[in-house]
Amino acid sequence: MSTNPFNRPIRVLVAKVGLDGHDRGARIIATSLRDAGMEVIYTGLRQTPEMVVNTALQEDVDAIGISILSGAHMTVFPKILALIKEKGMDDVLVTGGGIIPANDMAELKAQGVGELFPPGTSTVDIVKYITDWVHEHRNF
Template identity: 80%
Template sequence: MKQLNRPVRVLVAKVGLDGHDRGAKVIATALRDAGMEVIYTGLRQTPEMVVTAALQEDVDAIGISILSGAHMTVFPRIISIMKEKGMDDVLLTGGGIIPETDMQALYAMGVGKLFPPGTPTTEISAYITEWAKGHRAF
């Protein structure tokens, strides 16, 4: 596997009216501690705002934290906007309260690995790093 010539850039976002951002902040800090550049957009973002910020920041990955139950609306919308913008080389991943059957449906749409609560942060950072090594030009 190739080495990276710069830190992996990740945008972490909370979409919709989900106001619980502790987990997103913990993940953002853990990814930063793992050597990544992290942009945290804060609460109440729209899918359009997330993708626009990801484009402006030239990120390698977008991580969505979702606890509201809106994952089957949010992830497909973000994937759709990413495709419209030609962002085929950007990982869309995330985590939160997402039933396994919904995870499988989201994977089929092109969403990357999704992480339930309690996943070790080292597993998340390793996944994003390995994905970037295989899919991004550094």
């Protein structure tokens, strides 16, 4: 169980954006986050960036985790960043993982995306990253 000094669990939205129909990794991450004491909203497959951000706003999440294997990461992440800024959600972490080349990871981080996790990353590391980021950046 994650130690959380706040009066509620950390809330994370896990989403699959676009036509990518493979969600095994996203479901494993969602389960790991739940097991760590976080509240997880899993959107399921074939979400648009607008759907993801609207759900994140309605659910008052601390973090959005995008699982992407389709190669659309250089479109999807910047669109999500633009939408959360437009909606005044600047204190929400945008993170994710999947098949993303190292050069693209660096570019996305420079644009404001948080840590990006390649396949095989320990779920313990992902839980720690989200927990630490939320404790440092979110005000409850």
